[in-house]
Amino acid sequence: MSRIVTYKNEGSKGKYCQIQLDDATRVFISVSQQGLKISEMKWRGLWPSSTILEIPIDQWMSIADNEDEARLVMEKVSAKSTSTDMLDLFKDVLIECHSLEQVRSQLSYIFDGRFLK
Secondary structure, three states, X not given: OOEEXXXXXXXXXXXXXXXXXOOOOEEEEEEEOOXXXXXXXXXXXXXXXXXXXXXXXXXHHHHHHOHHHHHHHHHXXXXXXXXXXXXXXXXXXXXXXXXXXXXXXXXXXXXXXXXXX
């Protein structure tokens, strides 16, 4: 099973999580004032190699403000997480993925292909 390598959820001091997938790939979830970013990591999780998904805060807020769109996103993730915290929400969803391909597929499903890099 995939596992959490690092986790910090201290509001303004930092919100991030690194997950090692079953195929040994590592993904890094970062939540900041700029938005949400999910990256593939290299060198045993020391450096980001590529961005998988990036949602700037203004676009995330437009999703949250659009009741229908927010409901659709939450319906897609509610089976895996009931968290309202953005970091924990995506941690819960991605921890169940076994490979980078599954991560991309899950995120594409949640956001209908938008925001993927």
